[in-house]
Amino acid sequence: MTNQGLAFLTYLKSTAHTREYLHYCYRHHGEEQAKLLAYENAERFSYGLQLGEEFLTAAEQTPFSVKPLLYYYSLTHFLKSCIVTVDPEYPSTSKVLAHGLSTRKRKKQHYRFLEDEIRIQPHGLFPYAAASLFHITSFPNKVSMDHLLQPLDFMKPIYHYKQKTSINEPFFPDLASSFAVLYNLSMLVRYEGEWWGEMIQLRDREDYVFIHHFLASIPEQIYDLTSNWLKNQSPY
Template identity: 30%
Template sequence: MTLPIHIWERGYRFTSASYVNKYLHDHYETLALPNPTLQARDKSTAFMYYLEHGKSYYSLSSTSPLEIKPLLLFYGLTHLLKAALLTVDPFYPDSTSVLAHGVSTRKKKKQQYLFFQDEVKIQRNGLCTHLSEKLFHVKQLENKKISMGDLMECLPELDKLFYYFRPTKGTTSVTVNGDTLLMPSNISIQDIKESFGDDLEIKWNNNMISIQRYNKHLVFPIRSHSDTDIYIPSKLSYIHFLPHLIIHYLLLYNLSMIARYETEWWGNLIRSSPTHDYPLIQSFLQSTLYSGPSLIFDYLESNQEKNPLLE
C-alpha cells in the first residue's frame, strides 16, 4: 500500500526555500524572537530536510513488512515533529538534554506480556517533553506512567475495533457548526469546563450541549478522524489532554522498541496473532501512516492561518 499523494501535496509549498524562509521569519517575528531574519535563514534548510526525510520514512513504511514498520513510522514522525518544532523554537537543539527520546519503557517484558497493559514513562528531559511544551504548551508530564491501552483508547480511529473487545465506546462523536460544538448532554459539564476553559458559553438545547466560541485550533481533548468526524473522550482524564501527535509518538516509540529488542515476542505476535494486541497494533499502524503526516500539516497550516502575512 502506498501513501495517498494528497497528504504530501499539502506540503509542496514547503519545498520552496524562499517560501520556507518567509514562513519561519514571520513566525519568529510574531513570537518576538531575536534576529528573526537570521534565525529563519539558518533554520530553513533544516526545516525542509526534516520534512523531506520524514516523508521518505513514511513512504518506505507504506510498503515495508510489518516487522520493521514501527521503526520507520517512529523515525518518520520524529522528523516531522522536529520540523514543526522549528516553527516555534529556532534554537533546537540548544542542549544535549533534548536529543534523547524523552521516554522509557521496560526493556525486558514479563511472561504473558500484553502490549495493551504495557506502560511508558515520560522523562523530565528529552524530545517528548520538549515537544509537548513548545508545540502544545502542555507541561508537567515528567514521570507520568501511561499504559498503551489508555493511549489507544484516546484514538477515535480505533474505537470501532475496540467495541468488539469491550462493551463501551471510548469516544463520543460531536458536531462542529462554525464556532459551535454540539455534543450529547451526558458528558459532564465540569469535564467540559476543565477541558475548554470557563470563558466559553455553554448552553443546553434538545438534549445537546452547545459550546459557543469554539476555537478551531483547540487541540485537546478534541480528536479528529477526518475533516468531518470530530470526537471527544466519553470519560476524561489527564491522559485525554495529551496532544494527538504525542499519543502517536508514545505508541510508536514503544512499538519501535519492541520491534528492535523483543524480537521473539514481536515475531510470535505477527505470526500467530494470539491476543487482541495484534489487530489493535495492526490497525494503529495502518491509521498512523496517514494521520501522522495529516496532523503535522494541520499544525503547520493552523500556524499559517494565524499569520495573515502568509495567506
C-alpha cells in the first residue's frame, strides 16, 4: 500500500474525521440532511473500514489455502463502506445483501480456473456496488476469470509470459473485477476442496501461478483501490 493510501485510511479511523468526510460526500450528492446523516453513519462507515483491515491482517497469519475467504470478506466490508458514502440508507432492502454473483457449483472434469465463468445476478452487492460506485448498470450475462484478470495492471507481468494471449479491454474497474475474482476463489475454497487442495499441493496446473500471483498482490491492491476511490469522493 502506498504511504498516501495508508495515511488516508488512517485519517478516516477517527469518527470526528469520518463525520466531516461523510458530510462533504452527502452535501455533494445533494442530501438535505447531510450533517445528520453523516453523524448517524460515521461509526458504521469506520467500522466497515476496520473490519476490512482486520480481515487483511488475519489473512497474513493464515495458510495460503484459506486466504481467498479472508480477502473476499475484507473487500466486502471495504465496498460496503464505500457504498455508504453515496447511499446513506444502505442497505435499504434485503435484496442488496446477497453476493450478486453466482458460479457453477459442480465443476467440469477438466476444470480450468482461467476459463471458469461467473454470472452477474440482477440483485446483490456486486451489481449494487457497480451501479452506486461506478455508474455501471449494464452487465454481460457471464464473464470468465481470464477476461477479468488480464486487464488488471498488477496481473500484466505474469500474463506477459503466457503465450498466445492478448490483453482484453476491462469489463469493470479494477475494484469490481478484483471483487468478482475473489468471490470465485472463495467459492472454490468452500465447495471445491479437492481441486483446490491438489492445485496448491501439486502446482502442476497453469492456473496455479495466476492464482498465486493474484493472491500475493491483492492485499496491497485492496488497500490502494479502496483508499483511492474514497479519496476521489472528497476534497482532500
